[in-house]
Amino acid sequence: MLRRRGTFLKQSKLSLAAGYGALVFISGMFIIPFVWLIRSSLMNLSQIFTMPPEWIPAPFQWSNFQRALTALPFDTFFKNTLIIVVTVLAGTVITSTIGAFGFSRIQWKGRDTVFAILMTSMMLPAAVTMIPSFLGWQALGFYDTLYPLIIPAYFGGGIFNIFLLRQFYLTIPRDFDEAAFVDGASYWQIYTRIIFPxxxxxxxxxxxxxxxxxxxxxMGPLIYLKSDSLFTLALGLQMFQGSYTAQWDLLMAASATVVLPCVIVFLAGQRYFLEGITLTGLKG
Structure with missing residues (x-):
């Protein structure tokens, strides 16, 4: 009996060690490229591709960041990106929550059929709709404007967002709705005062x-924008790459600067993010 117990504990420890080892390996696959980006942003051009690679810059080339940010009009690129992000964020949150509410809390004829049809659109590759979308926006006179990058957000921002929120709304007991109806609340009041909070x-x-x-x-800015004054940060980074060569030290420094807000935003909201993907069933 004791031998069996010892064997079981040994197997459990081996399984646990294997699990942690797999997690470390997978984490390393994601962390190493980011570390490479940071170390390359602090090196001169000759050090970046030294073999064997040097992981610690000597000395630190902090001037790369100043040179990268002054080489191109990054203030204009940042302003354009911020305009797009803020307006898209507002449109997506407002319309996707309302759409998900309609598909989960309101009974109407053909609701599930319409939702199933919308879900099939998720199976279409983006390349299939790329040309028709471009021709449509061009016919409307919106080519070389920010509108094609903003307006779609005010139609749900994509069926995936509606699907994700609908999955969460379905877990909220309908007793809240019924109690609100008894008190004379409308669907809009239920949405704003109960479901959304x-x-x-x-x-x-x-x-x-x-x-x-x-x-x-x-890809979006690359397709719809032509004027340099409308370029976004992601599109502006391409300017460091020429036809035959690239300024890798400046490109890495600019890329590290551009990715920093993403890291900050994720770290600030990671608790809610992990809680959200668990409650919505996104994890599978």
């Missing part, structure tokens, strides 16, 4: 996804 974690998840997607969006 209770869905803070799920809304933060959607907001984080929306922020990261808008801040890092490269």
């Amino acid at each position: 209770l869905s803070r974690s799920a809304v933060i998840v959607v907001a984080l996804f929306s922020f990261l997607a808008s801040w890092n969006d490269f």
Whole structure:
């Protein structure tokens, strides 16, 4: 009996060690590129590709950041990116929560059928709708403007956001709705006073996804923007790459600066993010 117990404990420790080892390996796959970005941003061009690689810069080239931020009009790029992110964030949160409320708390004919049709749109690759979308915005006269990057957010910001919030709304007991109806509340009052306040974690998840997607969006600005004065940060980074060469030290410094807000936002909201993906079932 004691031998079996000892064997079981040994197997449990081995399984636990294997699990932690796998987590360390997977974490390293994500952390190493970020560490490489930071160390490269603090090196001169000749040190970046030294073999074997040097992980600690000697000396630290802090001037790379100043040179990178002054080489291009990053203040203009930052302003354009901030305009897009703020407006997209507001539109996505407002319309996706209202859409999810309609698909989860209000009974109407054909609701589930319409939702199923919308869900099928998630299966379409982005490349399939890229050209039709471009032709549509061009016909409306919105080419080389920020509107094609902002307006879609005011139609739910993507069916995935509505789906995510709907999954959370379905977990909220309907007793709240019935009690509110007894007190004479309307659907709008139920949404604003009950459902929306209770869905803070799920809304933060959607907001984080929306922020990261808008801040890092490269393909959208590349397709719809032509004037340098409208470029975003993601698109502006491409200017460090020429036809035959690239200013890797400045590119790494600028990239580290651009990615910093994403890291700060995620660290600030990670508690709500982890809580949200658990409650919405996003983890699977």
